[in-house]
Amino acid sequence: MAIAVNGKADLHTHTTASDGTQPPAANVRLAKEAGLAAIAITDHDTMAGVEEAIAEGERIGITVVPGVELSTVAEGRDIHILGYYTDWRAALWQERLAGLRSTRDQRNDMIVERLVQLGVSITMDEVIHAAAMEGAGDDKGKGGGPDRAAGKTIGRPHIAAVLLNKGVVSSMKEAFDLYLAEGAAAYVNPPRLHPFEAIEWIKEAGGTSVIAHPGLYGDDELVETIIQRGIEGIEAYHSDHDTEAEARYVAMAERHGLLVTGGSDYHGERQGKVFHGAIGSRTVDADVLQQLDKRARA
Ligand SMILES: [Zn+2]
Numbered sequence: 001m002a003i004a005v006n007g008k009a010d011l012h013t014h015t016t017a018s019d020g021t022q023p024p025a026a027n028v029r030l031a032k033e034a035g036l037a038a039i040a041i042t043d044h045d046t047m048a049g050v051e052e053a054i055a056e057g058e059r060i061g062i063t064v065v066p067g068v069e070l071s072t073v074a075e076g077r078d079i080h081i082l083g084y085y086t087d088w089r090a091a092l093w094q095e096r097l098a099g100l101r102s103t104r105d106q107r108n109d110m111i112v113e114r115l116v117q118l119g120v121s122i123t124m125d126e127v128i129h130a131a132a133m134e135g136a137g138d139d140k141g142k143g144g145g146p147d148r149a150a151g152k153t154i155g156r157p158h159i160a161a162v163l164l165n166k167g168v169v170s171s172m173k174e175a176f177d178l179y180l181a182e183g184a185a186a187y188v189n190p191p192r193l194h195p196f197e198a199i200e201w202i203k204e205a206g207g208t209s210v211i212a213h214p215g216l217y218g219d220d221e222l223v224e225t226i227i228q229r230g231i232e233g234i235e236a237y238h239s240d241h242d243t244e245a246e247a248r249y250v251a252m253a254e255r256h257g258l259l260v261t262g263g264s265d266y267h268g269e270r271q272g273k274v275f276h277g278a279i280g281s282r283t284v285d286a287d288v289l290q291q292l293d294k295r296a297r298a
């Protein structure tokens with residue numbers, strides 16, 4: 001498929017393939033409605049939503065960028081590494097993504113266990129149910145509902161949703177602040193992929209690596225270390241970056257000769273509120289796609 005070079009691209013969105021609330025095709029339609037030339041699907045540790053998105057993109061005429069957001073940990077900190085245009089059907093790459101997902105499941109079990117120890121009445125079944133119910137109304141007759149949970153990624157937002165439904169907390173934010181955020185009471189972080197490894201995996205899968213939302217780590221020294229290890233781009237534009245952070249990371253990218261990317265980090269809506277940002281609320285010029293797609297350059 002031809003790559004869009006004119007117009008705007010939102011290079012960071014989540015779908016029901018991970019912890020977003022909208023199916024992949026819906027993200028693509030929202031991007032079209034927002035007047036974008038391209039949209040990336042970047043679910044956590046899975047590319048299961050990419051095929052559906054590409055098909056919808058071809059149908060309605062918008063470029064879909066195959067992507068993924070890898071969960072990694074460095075110095076006890078959650079670091080997200082975006083991978084674009086990996087050969088997403090390659091067996092080794094798929095195997096590696098599956099490994100990351102099983103670590104994530106293990107982590108969910110540990111968080112639920114910790115919550116129970118803290119006196120909160122919650123079970124993993126309730127979390128799985130919360131994930132399954134989400135977005136179930138969006139694609140009736142297409143495997144929506146509980147069945148869909150089998151292939152989707154369950155994460156902290158689903159645990160937060162259960163806490164909210166049970167009245168343990170009064171908002172998603174409170175669920176994170178009190179229990180789920182880094183350093184909060186039920187936060188656990190089992191051994192996981194290091195960002196340096198993620199960079200290598202993405203390279204080996206033929207893709208381009210980008211450090212996601214560096215402003216959220218509060219540690220530019222660590223960001224610089226990751227740059228030294230071969231990251232190819234910086235997500236300077238993100239819903240949780242202010243203009244000062246945007247300028248700082250654009251400058252950092254320039255200093256190191258790296259690509260500048262950006263995106264909304266759209267996760268759909270929860271309780272009528274857009275999580276992170278709406279599709280198209282953060283964009284970059286679509287001509288960056290030519291740099292992200294190594295095969296197009298070859
Ligand atoms: Zn992220």
Ligand SMILES: [Zn+2]
Binds near residue numbers: 014265
């Ligand atoms: Zn994200």
